Amino acid sequence: MEVKKVIASALNLLGRADLVPALDSGGEEGRELIQTLLYCFNAVEDELARKYIPLTARDELISPHTRFYYTLFTRTPVRIKRVTVDGVAVKYEVYAQYLVVQSEKISVEYEYAPRRKTLADNSDYGDEVGEYLIALGMASEYSVINGEAEMADRWEKAYRARLDGVQRALPVCAHIPPRRWI
DSSP states (O other), X not given: OBHHHHHHHHHHHTTOGGGTTHHHHOOSTTXXXXXXXXXXXXXXXXXXXXXXXXXXXXXEEEOSSSEEEGGGSSSEEEEEEEEEEXXXXXXXXXXXXXXXXXXXXXXXXXXXXXXXXXXXXXXXXXXXXXHHHHHHHHHHHHHHHTXXXXXXXHHHHHHHHHHHHHHHHOTTTOOOOOOOOO
């Protein structure tokens, strides 16, 4: 899913479809709004990854000592799910900057935080999440930034309802929606 397409969906939701051509032209018109929506995209994608629909990765790591620094990982780990050595799960200790395993070669499965995106990038999420869900979250974030409380609340309700539906459809999440207290 391309970041530009998600931003175009958010522009349509916000009633600013006239700025969609500016995504490709790179002109001055609407540049501030597009940069703000890019910020909103990164915030929503990070929120989804950390709280609702985790992104997972697996790395094969080698270290001459038993410390595996997080800088060795291909992505930024948020939570270590499993560490194996030759296919067998092993005990590990998590520290602020590294992981300790009594082996020099490991396979580690972990949840990660997505890196910040630019307009030319693709989202870490695919069609299972969908651009509409992210666009709804972006519209809510943008409305909060602009001080439009009623619009932000409306977009937030639509975002949460769509998010609950997506989570129920994904077998990985096995999520029961929480009660929402206002």
